[in-house]
Amino acid sequence: MDVLFIIFAVLTVVPALLMVVSRNPVNGAMFMIISFVGMAALFVLLEAFLLAILQVLVYAGAIMVLFLFIIMLLDMDEVEKIKPGTVTSIASGISLALIIVGVAVLLGSDGLAGQSVAHLAAAPDFPSADNPMGLALSAKAYGFGLFTKYMLPFQLTGVLLLVSMIGVIIISKKRETSQGQEQS
Amino acid sequence: MNLEVFKQISDTNRWGLLLPEIYLVGLALILLVFEMLFRRQDLLLIVRVAIWGQVLLLGLMVLQYLEGFPTGSVTAFSGLLTQTPATEVMRLFFVAGSILVSFLATTYLRRQNLPRTEFFAITMLITVAMMVLVQSSQFVLFFVALETVTIGFYVLVAYCRQSPFSLEAGLKFLILGALSSAILLFGIVFLYGVAGNPALPGHVADSMNFADLASFIAANPTNPLVLIGTCLVLAGVAFKVGAVPFQIWIPDVYQGAPTPVTAFLAVSSKAAGVFVLLTLVRGPFASLHSFLVPLLSTVAVLTILFGNLTALPQRNVKRLMGLSGIAHAGYLLVGVVASMTVDWAVYAVVFYLITYLLASFGVFGVMIQMAGDDDSDQEVDHYEDLGQRHPFLAGVLTVGLGSLAGIPPLGGFIGKLLIFIAAFQAGLYGLLAASIIGVVISIYYYFGWIREAVFRVWRSPEGSPAQEGASTFTVSTVEIVTLGGLSALTIGIGIFPSLVDCLMRL
Structure with a gap:
């Protein structure tokens, strides 16, 4: 289970990152589809089968097709040539650092501690x-x-x-x- | 799976409580069917059905309340919906707002030659969503209702497709609105996740429910996730209200949107946002008192000062209404902060909203009459000598603006007074000072407009641009009666504030 989780987690996170940094919008959309499929697999690991199917059907299927359509209709070649300005790069760098620090702090606090997740796994609250x-x-x-x-x-x-x-x-x-x- | 549980749940789905909403949805659908069935020549029928249908609804609701106004709170739909006397008043408020918007829209749509049926239908559906929004006491229903309102407004703002201003406003509103919805949803998810965490003390079963959430937050008032979630939810709602620092969209959207839509955004949408804020702050977030009061107070002071100072040099009247609307959102926020300590501040806020509705629709009604072909380009200078050209409209404008500025004996004065008294009782002296400074500034620009319309006897040497449009005034009797009625109510509420008080005998 752990091996599968790691594989699918990597499959979710890495394409998500590539989607943000890729300069070509079509490539970006393709990475997004891979990321969605990885997420669907994670849902399967959680035994949330319906969510997994919906994720593939609705997001990876319908919505992404719509995205691709629009990207191809709009002829986005020009966008690739625009380079981000210095201020934008610095601002996004700072935001990224802040988000990473924030998530790290949250993981350390009692809100999301590993122990509570273990507790949830031991006694899942099924329909009662x-x-x-x-x-x-x-x-x-x-x-x-x-x-x-x-x-x-x-x-x-x-x-x-x-x-x-x-x-x-x-x-x-x-x-x-x-x-x-x-x-x- | 235990079917008995589900049976009990469905037994609480009391649709009878939502009859006005169901009526409005039905009316909207009937209008769409009429549009299909009838010829273009019969379209006046649709206007009549739309407006008189809503007036009938308002009449029926008032008649029902005359028999006995509800006093306690009713919870139905397994905790999704809570009706209190205040939400009943807000439902009447939204129906009245919808009637007035439809009424203003008839003049506007005829002049701009835009399709009407769809406008009325969307207006009514937005109104339904707002009515459900103020009654919702669970985040799922809350979010669906809020999204219905927002999506309806995306359409209405961009309704005048030929005008680039309207399209630009629609696009800006769409992008920023989607961003704010995402922020709000993010906050809801944080709260949902943390409140359902079995490892925390006082975790609850239905962590979307406001009452359950309140009990959880009371048990964990310092949990960082709770604080982050609360801030994000409040930020999402503050965006809809237009409080600083989420006010960037207001001037452009208000200017570009068709004038009836501007009125709808300024009055009903803002009222819904403020009331939702009241519900949240007094419900689930009540135990975060010591954290929220400084936060919201800062926001309120910034909002009041920003709105008033930016409105000062403004010459475009639609932008002026938008920016001064930010200031009004600030005064309302003062009421919201006060309501965390003083219970009756809720009614001060509702009273303020009612006076704001009456005054704003009066002013917007005059603006619709004055607007030329280009709806977004309405300057204060166009109002020059309105007092001589059309004394009645000038009178309505003066009463409306005076009430917005808070001049006694008009309704707006009493509204502001009640909020200030509530703030005083809650011990918010800094907020009180900021509000009073704001009111003083606002008198300057409101009276600049009145002066332009009424008192300006000399004419600038190069001649005024408004001269050509001067002869095209035709104000129908219905419009005179409606606008006159709004002004009369504004004055009446100012002199006898108990008129509204008897509506809210709680």
Whole structure:
């Protein structure tokens, strides 16, 4: 298990890093797909199979295809020639250092200590009476959760999709100057 | 899997509590169907259905509250939704805001020749999401509602596609809004993770729930992850409110957006943000009192000073409304900070929001009438001699701006007074001083505008650019009644503040 974890963790982190530093957007998108697949494998190791499948289907599949489409439509060759300025480089270097220090400090604090993770592994909180949603592993548990407890957010998501659908039509539609509407 | 548990959970899904929201969604869908079925000539029908449908809803809600205003708090949807008297007032507030936005939009959309049905539908759906947002007491519902509001606004801001300003504003809002949502989500995930950690004392089962989270945070008030998560969540919400240092998007977006959308952003969106802040600060984060009061106080002082000082040299009225809106967000933040110690400060904030709604929509109504073909280019100079050209509009403008500046006996004065008293009782003397300095500065630029509109009798020698547009005024009766009604309410609330008080008899 540990060997697998290390392999997939490397497969997740290294392409993520390469994606950020690669100058060619298409290469970047490809690295991102590899990183997503690695993450899906990590989900499998955690026995969260549904999440793993969703990760591959939705992120590595649909969303990345959309990304690639847009990158290729936009003809991004010019972007490669732009070199980052000195100030930008220094600022990003400082931010990176801060993030690394922050994560290190957090790992040292009691918030994420190894002991608590071990505790969680020893007594995983599977669906129980007071916490049916605790660690929803199977698709069935997701379904029950979605249609009972999270019914209201689920319905509201429908409203969200409706809004975005109307919005896309309104903003992208080419309008002939409608004379009829002016008279109404 | 224990199905009984799920059955109990679904029994708490009391959809009857959300009837106004369901009605509004239905109305929006009906409008879209009408758009498909009817010819272009019948489109006036859609405008009528949209506005009168919402007025009917407001009437029904008021009638229901006349029978007896709810006094306690109701929790439903297995803890996702909590209704309190304050959220009931906010629901009325949002419906009223939606009606006024739709009303302003009819004039604007006719002039710019833009499609109307979709505008009304999106406005109503955003309103629904805001109504759910203020009632949500769990982060999943909270986030979905907030995203619905934000995505709706992305569309509305870029609604006037022909105008490069509108498109630019839409793009800026989209990028910065997505960034702020990411920050907020990051904070929520931190809190969720740490509150569900079985190794920590007082860990809870549903760590997305505000009540559970409150009990966890009370047990671990110094945990670094809790503090980081809290800061990120508050930063995400502060972005929606437009508090310093998350105010960069405001001037450009306010200027570029169509004027009714600017009004919607300035009033309803800000009100939703402030109310959510109140809920968070008094609910889950209540035990971080000693950490949050200095933090939020600093933000409030910076917000007030930044908003007022940048509004001073501003000549574009839409930017002026945006920047002075930042200052108003600052006063509201003072109320939010005070509400952590003084309970009734919640009602001071809600009262302030109501006066802000009345005054702002009055001013924006006049702005819509004054706007030329280019909506984003409205200078203070265009208002020259409005008092002679159209005394009624000048009067509405004066009442609205006076109320925003906080001049007695207008409503805005009472609103500011209540917040200041709350801050005084909470012992926030520094905040009080900053707010009073802010109010003094704000009188300068609000009255510069009033002076331009009403008192300026001499004319600059090179002639005024507003002269050509002067003859095109046609203000319909409905508009006169609405704008007059807003002004009358502003004055009425100022003289009899108990008018609102009886609404909030709690």
